[in-house]
Amino acid sequence: MKVIVDYDLCEANAVCQKSCPDVFRVEEDDSLTLLVAEIPERLRAQAEEAVRLCPRQALRLEG
Ligand code: SF4
Numbered sequence: 001m002k003v004i005v006d007y008d009l010c011e012a013n014a015v016c017q018k019s020c021p022d023v024f025r026v027e028e029d030d031s032l033t034l035l036v037a038e039i040p041e042r043l044r045a046q047a048e049e050a051v052r053l054c055p056r057q058a059l060r061l062e063g
Contacts, residue, residue, distance in 0.1 A: 001039045001063045003047060005032060009058035016054055020046035 003023065012030040016023075022043055025033045039047045039061070051059040 001044065001047070001061055002037065003034060003039060003051070004060050004062055005034065006058045006060075007032070009056045011056055011058075013055065016050035016059060019050035019053055023047055024050060 010032050012026050012032055014024075014026040016032075017026050020043060023035055023039060023046070025035055027033055036043075047061065051061055
């Protein structure tokens with residue numbers, strides 16, 4: 001499973017980082033970094049929560 005970010009929508013408010021800090025990191029320059037290419041199974045629930053809670057609907061899961 002991968003996470004896809006629409007960087008045009010993302011406003012770097014770090015909501016996803018709070019839900020799933022092992023996958024999402026907002027940098028000091030307000031850019032969003034994905035820390036893993038593939039979401040490990042143990043992080044699936046956290047990643048799904050991050051997608052659900054993103055206030056900009058900038059995230060989706062694939063695969
Ligand atoms: S929660 Fe959404 S808008 Fe906020 S940093 Fe994450 S992807 Fe961007």
